[in-house]
Amino acid sequence: MPAVADRHDAPTAIQSNLAAIFISLELSRSIWLVTSLSPGSAEKMSKHSVRAGDVAALLARFSELKRKASERTGKSFPIVVIHEAGLDGFWLHRVLQSEGIESHVVDPASIATSRRRRRAKTDRIDGEALLRALLAFKRGEPRVCAMVKAPTPEEEDRRRLGRERKVLIAERVKHVNRVKGLLFSQGVSGYEPLRRDRRQRLDELTTGDGRSLPMHLKTQISRELDRLELLLDQIKRAEAERDALLAAQQAATPASPGKMLLEFRGIGAEFAASLWLEALFRQFGNRRQLASYAGLAPTPWQSGSVDHEQGVSKAGNPRLRTTLVQLAWLWLRHQPQSALALWFKERVNRNGGRLKKTTIVALARKLLVALWKYVTAGVVIEGAVMKDA
Known part of the structure; x- marks a missing residue:
């Protein structure tokens, strides 16, 4: 999970005439649900939807909300947006910030929900709950939710090296265990697929009852070793990139x-x-x-x-x-x-x-x-x- 951000400076209370247009986004693969609360709307939440990934349509909807709020009150209001941290990552958060829009990403597990045994859950209900959490956060209420501190694109990309290596190591373990399992079913134990002489030792193996390895079994294990050797090469390259990154950071910052x-x-x-x-x-x-x-x-x-x-x-x-x-x-x-x-x-x-x-x-x-x-x-x-x- 991402780190929790420091609380932004906010007024101790929000007046009945809101000083901003508050918007929550419920993001999915197909539809983005936009729930908004604007000044002069009699505290009525409005809901609209745009196609997922259509940033132009989303910004157009924001402009329309600002225009309507200006017509009702004669004033121009800033927009404050909130959405949950999830599959979409932080790209939308960065787009909104580049447009001069105040954007917040919240940890969804930090928002209080009903403890009933069976509670209703829809995008409309979640959108309203997000909006209420944003209002409480801007009022300065303590511990109402945990806002996420978005990493920079460089920080986000930099940590992929270590994470990729962990994925590759997990895949290596699966291939090694699969080879050992296939051989164990034939009465063969003690074979180590990670040894450098794995190909030579495979040719020398015999089953527990003294037979040579069956042809198709040996072919399957050879293909497993092909994939394993590819993984070993990728792990070596990932580790080399990691070491180069550490060396570059040490050269740039003595007390890194x-x-x-x-x-x-x-x-x-x-x-x-x-x-x-x-x-x-x-x-x-x-x-x-x-x-x-x-x-x-x-x-x-x-x-x-x-x-x-x-x-x-x-x-x-x-x-x-x-x-x-x-x-x-x-x-x-x-x-x-x-x-x-x-x-x-x-x-x-x-x-x-x-x-x-x-x-x-x-x-x-x-x-x-x-x-x-x-x-x-x-x-x-x-x-x-x-x-x-």
Whole structure:
């Protein structure tokens, strides 16, 4: 999930005569539903639809709304637009901003909805709910919704390197497991498709009952190896581009996050790039914002005498969260005398050796905050060993 934006300056209350035309957009693959509330319209929401992707028709509808509001009140009003973060990404948000229109992208999960067992849900209802959330946000109501901070096109494109590599690695695992499964059904085990002599060893394999591999099975495995070798080449090229990006950033900025992260023992190019491109290129106001962005913020459940913890929210960036949990396990191995590793060991011992998985998530959150403090303020992690040492 994208980072939550800082709250914009807004009046403490909106007068009955609205100072702007408020518009919500319900985006789909075929139709965009435009729900608007204009000054002088007796607080009646109007709804129109345009064909999906037709920006010209959308801007024409905005101009028509401004013209009608001007005829009713004799004044000209700015337009404020809101739509949900989703499949469309941020291109429409950038188009609206380039036209001088105030645009907001909201996290759809942050908007309050009815808790009835069966609730009505249509684009019209969602459009009205979006519009009410925008009005409350502009009034300055706290925590009414979470607005998304849109990345720049360069930031958005830059992090595709790490994400593409993760997709390629997942595909590699599928091909390797498929080859092993096909051979295991014939009584063959111990074959490693990732070894360089995979072709030669395939020719030497025999089934569990002493036969040569069946012709069609061997042909199928050969095609799997063709696809696997293509993936290995793509992974190598993606890693080369990642390393070049890190090197360019280090050359441009001496105290770059990527370079500073690589100084720690146990953090390599992949972890440094993931942490930098997924989180540490942004500005965060405090550690709670950072933990929330990673989906590592706690979610208590308290009501009367009931008081228990539900675990982390998992509402943030899933790639960053996965990377941090993996890094936390490696941190225990490569930084055993650091204050964070000692805290983990003390906490696990206190629980009698139990709850390691729960505690490692807490360590991941602490590690993220510690690394953020190091790259932004130079606060060294107590007891951490650097590679130069």
